[in-house]
Amino acid sequence: QVQLVESGGGLVQAGGSLRLSCQASGITFSNYAMAWFRQVPGEEREFIAALTWNDGTSYYGASTGGRFTISRDNDKNTVYLQMNTLTAEDTAVYSCAAVYRQVPRTTPTTYDYWGQGTQVTVSS
Numbered sequence: 001q002v003q004l005v006e007s008g009g010g011l012v013q014a015g016g017s018l019r020l021s022c023q024a025s026g027i028t029f030s031n032y033a034m035a036w037f038r039q040v041p042g043e044e045r046e047f048i049a050a051l052t053w054n055d056g057t058s059y060y061g062a063s064t065g066g067r068f069t070i071s072r073d074n075d076k077n078t079v080y081l082q083m084n085t086l087t088a089e090d091t092a093v094y095s096c097a098a099v100y101r102q103v104p105r106t107t108p109t110t111y112d113y114w115g116q117g118t119q120v121t122v123s124s
Contacts (some may be wrong), residue, residue: 002026002113004096009118011059013088015123018079022096030054033104034072034079035111038092038120048094049081059104063089088124093117 004109008020020036035050047061049070069082079096095118098109104110 004063004098004113004115006094006096006115006118009120011123012123014087014122014124016086017082018086018120019082019103020094020118021084022079024077027098027113029077030074032098033102035072035097035104036047036081036094037097037108038094045108047106051079052104052114055102061106086122088122091122093122113120
């Protein structure tokens, strides 16, 4: 059974930082490209960041503005999202996703597995 479990969300003041984690089980983690998306109620999922499974290439959505960093630890089956200089516009549910041995894309439907998400709320 495949599980992606996010953690690290919460309430933070504008200008603050959070680090989200997503731990995977039931898959050979090193074979999967990993990504973060976020969603606000009533809106579509927005691509935030992705990291390839093989060569460490990272991709970022336009809204991150150089403030976010994605990384992974294959020994811990975990992908991270470091978020700095947060604003109220970053408030959303953040979810991680995994796709097997493909270049990660910005389209949510291209991913094989999803976590349940973790709420990030930034107070202004």
